[in-house]
Amino acid sequence: MTFPDHELDRIKAIPISEIIGRDVTWDRAKTNAHAGDFWACCPFHAEKTPSFHCDDRRGTYKCFGCGAAGDGIGYLMERHGLTFVEAVESLGGKRDAPELSPEQKAALEAERAAKAAADARDDNIYRARELRRAREIWTAGRTFAGSPGETIYWRGRGLWAPGRPGERSAVYPSLRFAEDLPYYAPALGKGQKPRLIYSGPAVLAAIVGPADGDDLRFQGVHITWFDPDHAGEKVRLIDPATGEGLPAKKIRGSKARGWILLRDPRRVGIGIGRLRIGEGVETVRSYWQAEEAVRGADGIAATAYATSIDLQSMGGPAMATVAHPSATHTTKTGKVVPDRVPGPVPDTETPRALRALMLPDSVREVLMLGDSDSDAFTARQVHARAAARWARPGRRIGSVWAPEGEDFNDRLKERAQAALGQETGTAPARGNA
Ligand SMILES: [Zn+2]
Numbered sequence: 001m002t003f004p005d006h007e008l009d010r011i012k013a014i015p016i017s018e019i020i021g022r023d024v025t026w027d028r029a030k031t032n033a034h035a036g037d038f039w040a041c042c043p044f045h046a047e048k049t050p051s052f053h054c055d056d057r058r059g060t061y062k063c064f065g066c067g068a069a070g071d072g073i074g075y076l077m078e079r080h081g082l083t084f085v086e087a088v089e090s091l092g093g094k095r096d097a098p099e100l101s102p103e104q105k106a107a108l109e110a111e112r113a114a115k116a117a118a119d120a121r122d123d124n125i126y127r128a129r130e131l132r133r134a135r136e137i138w139t140a141g142r143t144f145a146g147s148p149g150e151t152i153y154w155r156g157r158g159l160w161a162p163g164r165p166g167e168r169s170a171v172y173p174s175l176r177f178a179e180d181l182p183y184y185a186p187a188l189g190k191g192q193k194p195r196l197i198y199s200g201p202a203v204l205a206a207i208v209g210p211a212d213g214d215d216l217r218f219q220g221v222h223i224t225w226f227d228p229d230h231a232g233e234k235v236r237l238i239d240p241a242t243g244e245g246l247p248a249k250k251i252r253g254s255k256a257r258g259w260i261l262l263r264d265p266r267r268v269g270i271g272i273g274r275l276r277i278g279e280g281v282e283t284v285r286s287y288w289q290a291e292e293a294v295r296g297a298d299g300i301a302a303t304a305y306a307t308s309i310d311l312q313s314m315g316g317p318a319m320a321t322v323a324h325p326s327a328t329h330t331t332k333t334g335k336v337v338p339d340r341v342p343g344p345v346p347d348t349e350t351p352r353a354l355r356a357l358m359l360p361d362s363v364r365e366v367l368m369l370g371d372s373d374s375d376a377f378t379a380r381q382v383h384a385r386a387a388a389r390w391a392r393p394g395r396r397i398g399s400v401w402a403p404e405g406e407d408f409n410d411r412l413k414e415r416a417q418a419a420l421g422q423e424t425g426t427a428p429a430r431g432n433a
Contacts, residue, residue, distance in 0.1 A: 002095065003093055003094075003095055004098075004099055006097070006100050006105070007094060007095075007097040008088065008093070009108075010093075011091045011093045013112075014072060014091055015056045015059075016056060016071065016072040017038045019075060019076065020043070020054050024052070025040060026039065026040050027040055027041070027050040028185075028239075028242075028244075029186060029244075029247055030050055033187075034126055035123070035126065036056030037053070038054040038055075039054075040052050040054070044063060044068040045065055045066040045068075051063060051064040052064075052065070059072060061075055063340075065340065066337070073088060076090060130252055130254070131219065134219075134220045134221040134252040134253030135221075135253075137178065137204065137252060138206060140178065141176030141177055141178050142178075142179070146161070148201050149201065149202070152201075152231050152232075153201075153232060154232075155231060155420075156230070156233065156416055156420060157416055158286070158415055159289065159412065161175070162285070173206075174206045174208075174260055174262055174264075175204065175281075176203075176204040176206075177202075178203075178223070180200060181202045181223065182199045183197060183199065183200070184196055184197070185237075185239050185240075185241070188241060195241070197239065197240060198225070198235070198237055200226075200228065200235060201225070202224055202225045203281075204222070205224075205260045206222075207219050207220035207221060207253060207255060207259070207309060208258060208259065208261055209256075209357075219255075219256075220255060221251070221252050221253060222250075222251050222260060222309065223250045224249050225249075226248070231417070232416060232420075234249070256354075256355040257355060258309060258357070259306045259307065259357055260307045261304065262284055262288065262305040262306060262307065263288065263304055263305040264304055265301060265302050265304055271302070271362040272302070273302035273303070273362065273363070273364050273365065274303040274304070274365045274367070275303070275304045275305075275359065275365070275366045275367070276291070276303060276304070276306070276369060277366065278314075278408070279314060279369075280307055280371070280407070281307050283407050283409050284408075287305070288300075290408075311374075314357065314368070314383075315342070315346065315356075315382035315383070315384075316346055316347070316353065316389060317352040317353060317356060318342035318381070318385055319343065319349075320343050321341060321343055322341060323340055324338050324340065324375075326377070327339040327375070341375075341378045341381055342378075343381055344381050344384035344385055344388070345388065346386075348389065357386075359390050361392075364395055365396045365397075366387075366395065366396070367398055367399070367400055368386060368397075368398070368400070370383060370402065371406075372401050372402045372407070373402070373405060373410070376401075387399075
C-alpha cells in the first residue's frame, strides 16, 4: 500500500531546508535564505568549509565535496537509513489519506499556482531591490585613481590604478572607491534583519554582462572592504554575535553571466582580440602590469583584462563531478573515499548553462590566469570547462599558472610591503588576508 499522489505532493512541498536544517547548521555568510539557497558543512563527509548546498526552489541537495545528492525524502533515506515509506511518514505523510474529490483537486492546484506566482513575484522584487542597491552603491562611489583605495589598499599590494596618461581613455572605468560603506552581517534567524557591524572604506568593481556584443549592462557591484591602517590588507571582520570571521568581500546584484572588465579596448574602438581572464581583481591587475612592462602600451592595445566573479563561475556549471586525486574523506561506515569536485565537462544543456560566462565573438586568443595558492586540481577542472565552453574555430585558448603555492599578486605584494616597511621604519606586514 502506498501514498495517494496528493499526499506525496504535500510532503514533497515541505521546504528541504527545514528537513535538512534539523541536522546541520547553515553557514550564514554563504547562505541566502531569501533566494532559497542554503550552505552547510556536509552531513555525509567531514569538512571544515561548507560545500553542501541545499536548494529550496528545486527541493534538492547536493554536496560539491563528496557528490551526495537527492531530494528531501532521499536525504532521510540516505542519512538516517529510513525506507521510503518511513521517510514519508516521518514527515507526516499518511498512507490512508482519503482520495480527493475533483473540487478539492482543483482547489489544491489553484493554491499551488498562486504560491508559485507569489514566489516568482517575491523573487523579482528581491532581484530588483538588489540591483537598485548595487546601483546606489556604485553611483555614490568616486574616482578610484588617487583615492585611498589605490594609495592604501592597492599600493600595499604593489598595484597602481590603470588610467595613467596616454592610456586613460582605453580603460573601462570599472573601479570606484567608497569612502564609508556599511557592512551588514547576515540575519541571525528567520524574520530577523541583517546587522550593521562595521562601516569603512572599500574598493568597488562593476559587474557587467552579458558579455556578447557591446552591451555592457551593469548588473551588480563587487565590494572589497580594506583596512585603512594596514596597506594592502583587507579588513578583518568578526561577527560580534558568534565570534566567526566574516568575508571582507561581497557582491550586491547578480553575478550570473557577469564579469568585471578591467580593461576594454572597445572603449577606443579596438575590438577585443586577446583576452586575459582570471579570478580576482588584484590577480588580474598584477598580470596586466607585468605584461605591460614587457610588451609596452602598444603591445597590449587590443588586449582585454577581465576577472570572473569567483573561480567556479569562470568555468560555469559542470555536467558531472570527478574524484579528487588526493583529497579524501571518511564516510559514515568508516570507508575512506575521494572528495568529488565539479569536473572538466561543461554543462551546456540544462537551464543552468544559461548562467555561464560567455565571451564576445571577436576574441581570438584567451589566456586564463590560474592561481596556484588554493586547490590546483579543482582550478584545472574549471580551466578545462571554460576552454571547452569557449572553443570556437580559429580561437586559441590556453592557461598560465602562478608558481606553486602562490597567486599572481603574492610577490608584488611582498615587495610592496617590504618597501613600505622601509619607508615607515616598521616591520613589513606579512601574510595573506
Ligand atoms: Zn559531502
